[in-house]
Amino acid sequence: MENLVPVGRFSKMTRLSVKALRHYDALGLLVPAVVDRSSGYRYYTYGQANRAEAIRVLRSLDMPLEEIREALDADDPQVAAKVLDRHRARLESELDRHERMLVFLGRLIDRKEGVMPYDVTVKEVPAQHVAAIRKHATMATIGQDVSSGFAAVGEAVGRAGAQMAGPPFIVMFDVIDEESDGDIEIAFPVAVPFAGAGDVVGEELPAMTVASTVHRGPY
């Protein structure tokens, strides 16, 4: 197999850019069969087009070069299949994420109000009496927690005949996201101190500065 082609022709054969070929050489992923010592010229055999084609296909699937190497250098074809399958799983989850993003983005575009889902403002809140329930919430249960909390506090306030002194609110004590959970408090401002009933307690919140956001619509 003495038929050697320089990089430009190999590039046309394989539809890989010359830059890419040099890059793969540098990484040891696709090393030319012959490299002229003095001139540095790269020469490939026709047979190397196989590997080049495989790389091109896998790259078109957005597979990282390191994994391509792993798949191609695996002696066992099952190992190669495993690498491919791992990548397939990644692609699938990416696909999922993109689908969700599209839905979300569609909602963003529909609602013309602007880009902001919420509008954060800063308020000085005077000291106030509230009836409140404290719960531990995770990202998964927060919807349920909030609605059951609202129900519980609303019922307790109603039974006590207390007068509401403003819109109900939720206080988040921690950042709640995919990885970490934390406490939330569902609170109804009341006109007079609230005695407490069951899990629902009465407290006096001191005056403070809060960052607040108003949510409209369903949970």
Place this chain on the structure above:
Amino acid sequence: MENLVPVGRFSKMTRLSVKALRHYDALGLLVPAVVDRSSGYRYYTYGQANRAEAIRVLRSLDMPLEEIREALDADDPQVAAKVLDRHRARLESELDRHERMLVFLGRLIDRKEGVMPYDVTVKEVPAQHVAAIRKHATMATIGQDVSSGFAAVGEAVGRAGAQMAGPPFIVMFDVIDEESDGDIEIAFPVAVPFAGAGDVVGEELPAMTVASTVHRGPY
């Protein structure tokens, strides 16, 4: 609004990393309300959390920072909607591509033969007589061109009663891909010189070195 927070607290408020916030500052995308001349400390107002939140949301949709700036700095909300829509289109085409890639990757995994769709080898081919038809093909029509070409050549060879001297093959004179088309020749080797009939011509191909690949199965 004199309530200023340093970068660490702002980072926790907005769930943007400190690194990201500094990056957005450097790009002028989200510039702190106050930067201390002597210490360089960044201080943000609570109100800036709005813009930060918008950035966070749009980044979670993989929107480039430049487009986020474009959308947020647009006075006209319609312009912002257009930017979002453009991004939606991009996401959709990405989604499409990923779906196709998944199908393709699935096929790659199923067929255990290895990663290679084709296997390129190099052969020395002696001079031979062929009956051939030459066609101009594009990526879109190549399947049709090849099958009709096979039919035409096969019929002409059969009518002439010529003996086939080997498996039929296709010669590509140019690279044919999405952007460019070119000529292809469908050729049947024949034992004796072929006279030609209609579009099907007889020629003698000289001895040469070819890179060939064998395709099994349907077109």
Place this chain on the structure above:
DNA sequence: ACTTGACGCTCCTGTAGGGGGAGGTCCCAG
């Protein structure tokens, strides 16, 4: 007033996969 520890700063490097260009060398045909 001083220390300490958390927090903040800038600057540098690295990531994946190359693109683009400068400046110089090599090869092949006429």
Place this chain on the structure above:
DNA sequence: CTGGGACCTCCCCCTACAGGAGCGTCAAGT
């Protein structure tokens, strides 16, 4: 032997940050 195209090595550029080095600052406790 000369021209031009092909090829070489460096180097900087891109996204959207992350990680770390090395050093300055802020606030609280002593």
